Amino acid sequence: MRKHIIAAIQSHAAAEYPKECCGLVLAVGLAQKYFPCRNIATEPNEEFRLDPEDYAAAEDQGQVIGIVHSHPDATSRPSSRDLAMCEATALPWHILSWPEGDLRTITPTGSTPLLKRPFVHGVQDCFAVVRDFYMRAMGIELPNYQRTDGWWESAENASLYEQHYKAAGFEQVDSPQRGDMIVMEVGRTAHPNHAGIYLGTDPALPGEESGVFGPGPFVLHHLYGRPSELIVYGGPWLQRTRLILRHKEAR
Structure with missing residues (x-):
């Protein structure tokens, strides 16, 4: 300089x-x-x-x-x-x-890993990891909706997932397949406020090693205050699920 x-x-x-x-x-x-x-x-x-x-x-x-x-x-x-x-x-x-x-x-590297990225609300959060997965795995660019602190606790701001998914090209389905978005309720809330990507029994991610083995099924997600990770989709995560969304271009 x-x-x-x-x-x-x-x-x-x-x-x-x-x-x-x-x-x-x-x-x-x-x-x-x-x-x-x-x-x-x-x-x-x-x-x-x-x-x-x-x-x-x-x-x-x-x-x-x-x-x-x-x-x-x-x-x-x-x-x-x-x-x-x-x-x-x-x-x-x-x-x-x-x-x-x-x-x-x-300087920017041009690619942030999907796994183990630190949580930075509005930049590297649950919606960001969903957006990055769709771009890297399917070439689909999702809108980058603004997320203000605390939106997940306010019914008035619950539109990120509930009200925007149709405009973003998604439709609701009954059972998931690899690449679908799983929308859940976490914490003390009465509306969907968290999302991840359903990977099925294949934990492979575009361009990186997951280091995860087992029967699955797996979900990629990024929970508040934690690094992004893979979880087994079942038990409480299944109970928290409110929407299963499939992008029209992913069919």
Whole structure:
């Protein structure tokens, strides 16, 4: 990274300390510049949320080629959320520890494993692992519906699965086959709020080893606060099932 950009990031981090600063690296013609943004997170000392209006203003000036934020009183080591968001944005992320001053860059790999991915709500969660499976196994791109914290506990926000599945190309079936989406109720709720992929007796996943053997049947899912995993589909999971959905293009 160019020296004048590093200096601008350091200046921004110092001005915002002890809050996390955030900003964008822009390509403006042949030049590059740092565009500082506002951190509108509820707890800016612990995380950052880049102001969408600032992002739009930056795009009016040039091409966004990197995302920047600081780690106040911490190392530049990326968090699980940093790694997940780097993949989601498909852009390099530059992390500055402050006041230490260490700058680290992480780059997207282009493919997050389906198994053992850390949980980051809205980025790597139960719906994300479903979307990624359909794209990798079937070439089907599902809409990426916005998920706000706590939607799974509110009847008003239960539309992610119950109200959107038809528009996303799914239809309800009586018994599952490999590749179907299993929609369940977990926790203290009165509506479906969790989903996984039914794999039948074959735990194989596109492009990776599952390391799981046995009679099955298996379901791939990503439960809140846990890494994504394979489970045997039976017992309480079967009892929690409320919808079995099959995509029309998967027939």
